[in-house]
């Protein structure tokens with residue numbers, strides 16, 4: 175390709191690429207349509223054309239051959255159709271903005287320098303060989319993200335290729351028109367990044383494909399480690415990198431990895447909608463998305479009513495006046511700890527010898543098989559057999575016993591009585607069964623007659639095939655079977671194990687706990703913790719901190735459920751998960767690699783896990799050799815001024831590097847009364863909207879404070895406020911009133927902290943919550959109080975903020 179350098183040349187080249195794309199689209203259009211028609215047509219005619227002839231072996235083979243042949247044709251057409259359709263879609267997606275970057279690369283030892291244009295997918299010229307545009311995920315495209323002009327190298331499946339990059343250029347092309355171009359030197363154009371970051375927040379996250387930074391690229395392309403841990407400051411692009419990584423993996427392993435083999439664990443359901451457009455924008459299907467709570471609900475409800483993490487944090491933040499507050503806090507911490515994990519493992523060892531609890535299996539107020547009998551059976555097996563295996567043996571035995579008891583039950587008097595109350599449908603079912611059996615009867619009859627003729631015995635009477643008797647027998651069988659069904663189902667689901675009792679047993683008393691678990695260290699307020707846990711269990715409820723341990727214990731006893739389909743799991747806001755939860759995910763997805771992204775600076779839940787550094791237990795999950803750790807310190811979301819203001823709020827915050835995007839300093843406004851505060855916020859909201867900010871959040875500490883703010887601001891004249899609760903399904907533009915813990919992971923043009931007083935943010939566990947709230951702001955941060963400022967602000971250099979006039 176000839177050297178293209180000037181603006182005019184670039185414009186001309188763009189026109190050429192667009193023409194190529196247009197003609198590519200036009201060429202494929204009829205073909206795509208036709209192939210689609212053909213495939214549906216063959217499918218329709220598939221069975222019409224094939225006559226299955228099974229009269230002779232040859233006929234059968236012929237039919238079989240024809241079917242396989244037809245099927246092969248159909249599959250080929252479908253594959254070809256999918257391929258062409260994909261090409262066609264890619265070209266259509268490229269047309270408005272065919273590429274965003276270019277590198278001129280001279281490979282060592284090769285003559286022509288290559289001009290590599292990079293876009294969201296590849297586009298090959300009509301010769302079928304030359305790339306007009308390279309997909310950003312191709313090996314050569316990594317040069318664009320990893321190097322400034324100069325010496326550069328990239329890895330390919332065939333080895334490392336080195337050379338010299340003489341130019342690195344970025345483009346902004348909108349609706350097919352070249353708007354800007356920048357030549358970059360060091361990192362990927364700060365100018366382009368400036369432009370991108372300077373824009374307003376959206377209700378949906380955007381792809382960062384054109385401006386991925388080198389440190390993010392390393393995360394996106396790591397394909398060796400079993401575990402990837404990314405600790406990154408607020409706004410450093412963790413979620414963005416995670417989504418780009420999904421797109422990269424789907425591209426690199428497109429032959430064997432599909433989107434439904436990737437699962438993203440999100441902090442809340444609203445977050446799912448926030449990130450849902452990134453992958454489709456990149457031409458990929460969305461991965462599966464879920465929350466850990468959803469998983470817990472699947473296995474523990476409706477047996478229990480589960481507290482969710484948001485109710486738990488609300489209690490931690492507001493329950494100080496509660497009598498059991500101190501012990502609950504200790505419980506939350508202890509039940510998420512490795513000590514408790516070990517305790518449960520120890521407990522399951524102890525249960526191998528003694529202490530298992532079983533429920534009686536009852537039927538019509540009678541005990542069919544007692545819990546004691548089950549227990550005796552369990553401990554009668556060889557003690558060297560693992561506990562879950564012994565439990566499975568017990569389950570098998572119970573099902574056999576049940577089958578025997580079911581037969582015995584058929585003669586019971588209640589069955590006769592029930593028979594009188596059967597409805598027509600049930601009778602019809604039995605008649606149907608009898609009818610089907612009739613063939614067998616007829617055959618048996620013929621056989622017996624023949625026998626009789628041969629041995630000259632007596633003729634059989636009609637009564638030998640007494641349908642009435644058979645009918646009654648069948649009806650009885652059906653009635654008992656029906657009533658035994660829940661018992662059978664229960665046994666299959668292990669309900670004969672008294673799981674709730676087993677968990678409760680752990681909380682009997684201190685001495686017993688030590689004996690059963692082998693753990694010596696206990697929280698100081700253990701007796702209170704025991705009482706609280708048992709009380710909750712009695713009401714068929716589980717605290718959030720109990721759900722995972724409960725499920726973990728269940729699996730230690732019943733055996734582990736696994737999902738071997740899933741190949742990658744992503745955990746966003748990873749600091750909010752306990753080691754329990756990680757152990758759990760590892761067991762649940764034994765064939766998956768894990769990518770954990772989080773920020774310990776935003777660890778607002780008590781059960782937090784430190785992701786990086788020596789104290790991180792997460793590194794031990796797969797071992798150091800299998801784990802890659804990354805740190806992202808550059809913060810892209812907020813302006814320089816906001817980052818500088820939020821840095822001192824955190825211990826160790828000085829390591830955070832702001833991106834040089836300027837804005838106004840955070841503004842602190844102190845008012846005399848709550849009424850005046852509401853009035854002022856309403857006025858400021860109107861000003862911000864008039865300035866063009868479309869996504870604004872009034873952030874509160876708790877849900878209760880959100881309701882209060884919502885009422886006061888609405889009463890004060892604020893229009894179209896949206897109150898966000900944990901049940902809000904989607905994220906939208908406009909003005910939101912939202913508790914900080916629900917604003918995790920998302921961002922707004924402007925953030926207004928509703929109450930920044932000492933009363934609201936004072937305790938150490940509120941520091942990170944406050945930091946999380948402030949770091950949601952992209953362009954504007956305003957803070958309000960009626961009383962004294964929170965001590966966290968008093969620690970900040972006054973030069974970093976402005977005080978507003980009243």
Ligand SMILES: Nc1ncnc2c1ncn2[C@@H]1O[C@H](COP(=O)(O)OP(=O)(O)OP(=O)(O)O)[C@@H](O)[C@H]1O
Pocket residue numbers: 367370371380382385386387390406407408409410411412413414415772773810811918919920921949
């Ligand atoms: N390389 C990049 N190019 C353009 N924008 C970027 C880049 N990296 C991050 N951003 C932008 O920075 C903002 C924050 O990114 P993201 O939400 O991924 O960060 P995060 O680390 O997950 O933040 P948090 O921990 O606060 O949830 C987003 O608006 C994102 O688009």
